[in-house]
Amino acid sequence: AQSVTQLDSHVSVSEGTPVLLRCNYSSSYSPSLFWYVQHPNKGLQLLLKYTSAATLVKGINGFEAEFKKSETSFHLTKPSAHMSDAAEYFCVVVYGGSQGNLIFGKGTKLSVKP
Template sequence: AQSVTQLDSHVSVSEGTPVLLRCNYSSSYSPSLFWYVQHPNKGLQLLLKYTSAATLVKGINGFEAEFKKSETSFHLTKPSAHMSDAAEYFCVVSDRGNAGNMLTFGGGTRLMVKP
């Protein structure tokens, strides 16, 4: 079984400053890891995914994440926050068991960006 822990339920940054959203996972297999973003009243959107290729993954809107197996972490970063980045972010691990590609979600981190 796998699980995902997002270490911060809320993160607040000023516009133009770096963003760090922390995620730790546990998995019995070589995991696939994802970050999804959910803006208010909108559907979930895939930001980026790691599937055992390069450990530093670049996604949309300037976000990137680094897979660190020794630390079982997959933290999401962005060098400079923009007001439009304010949203809920979910770290996700994939289980390729009986349930096809069942996704296990972390509890989410709400990112607030101050002007």
């Protein structure tokens, strides 16, 4: 079955330090990959997406992710964490032929310490 794995359920960083949230997906033809963020009591907001164009994808709020086919990874990074980045982050994959069936990872809760 198609799946996506977020390797850390909780990541804690200090403000101003880099953020790395890890994601691996099961290999398949033409996946599209997304990172969504959810702040408390808010809907899921799209951070960035990979849809077979450039492998290094830039998103909102300074986040980036790199699609690495050889490693089946799509890790999310940010050079310098801000307190407002504290939230839950979901790595999501959808495969060609789907009618929009997004497959979610379990989520990584990011905490940012002052």
